Amino acid sequence: MSSLIRPRQGHNPSDQLAELDPTVFAHPIRRDILHLCVVHFLDSLRQGSANTKTRAEVRGSGRKIRPQKGSGMARLGDGQSPMLVGGGVAFGPKPRDFSTKLPRKVIQMGMRVGLSARVKEHRLRVVESLDWPGFKTKDMAQRLSELGWEKTLFVTGRDAVPVGLSRSSSNLQRVDVTTADALNVYDLVKWPQVVLDVEAVEWMERKLGKRPGEGSTVL
């Protein structure tokens, strides 16, 4: 285990070991599953607000621009036809929902693969607690450079992020904090290093671990 908070004199956090469930943290790496989860997440972020006016929506009257026969030119109806300059757009974008559905179990597998990938690269750390004392960003930046932790995501297993940690790191670009229930596969892939506290590890194992006797259907 590592420690974010400066350890007491004579107390080495590396002496403690955190036992991780192999189903969750030693899952075979499936990049295609991660791809699916990341694409699903990014789709859900799309605003989908591109809009164009069709020939019905462009302002203008329905008067026939020139007579059907006799002018020697192509026949035309109203002035908003997509053929004409200033006319509506044919089949243009309309606001729509780009979100896709992905089976719940695929997303859960993505979480397991993401955590296992970080473990395999030796970039997953477990700390006793994330209760950082103090609010100064400078102190946090100093401690992180001491530890050599660049581009880290802190995940807490509690309901809310500890105040000290969130305030000290909110202005740091290369650090992010989240709760275990708000964690998604995209974050796990994006952040090179992930630091979990013990409660977060337990939360993951509870949510993603294999439950005995699962899968039986009862009338």
Place this chain on the structure above:
Amino acid sequence: MSAARFRATSGRVHLFNLHPAPGSQHTQKRLGRGRSSGLGKTSGRGHKGQKARSGNGKPKAGFEGGQTTISKLFPKRGFVNANGKTYAAINLDKIAHWVEQGRLKSTPEEPITARELVLSGCIHDPHDGVKLLGSGAEQLKVPIHIVPSRASKSAIRAVEQLGGSVFCRYYNRLSLYDCVKGRTDRVAAAPTRREDIMWYTDWRNRGYLSEKSIAKMPVVEERWRELATQLTKFKSQEFEKK
């Protein structure tokens, strides 16, 4: 075999080196985007004709070009009986097999009902009720106690010869649902239609509201006793003759 297919992604997993599983994603068919795509100009529709038109180029389903359609050629026949019931037939050979395997057990106090048949997989759907039929009666070796919606005479004979019991009970849609789900909070309705009343008060059918059934059944509700006397009173009643 192009070398470009090879991906050296044994390094760390990051947003820049994720790929979909090969063969899992197919490129979209885009019509009218030039000759080389194979779908330019007429966009896979050929030349002219009804099928090449925009909007829905097809006539309505069943249309045969003006020829009298198959659905119009023949006259309508008959009617559909709203009160008709479809019973889920269950033969004695299947029940015998299930009892042999140990998938069905019965005692006089806890007879086989629609619920046990569905749960054990003997029947998949009870429809409007379960009817016990006698095919394969020779295969039944042990006494069984069963309460279906209906039973054939040969099935009744076969079961009773071995010392079992058959009593037919009236189930309407709601009481059959409660029976299958195992709910006991609601009161099961009694038969209201004359045909049903006549059927279930008859000992020949082993109806649960006949006098002999009330005497023989191990579990009898007070309601049934009262109903059995009330519903058969007409047999001894007489009109005043002037």
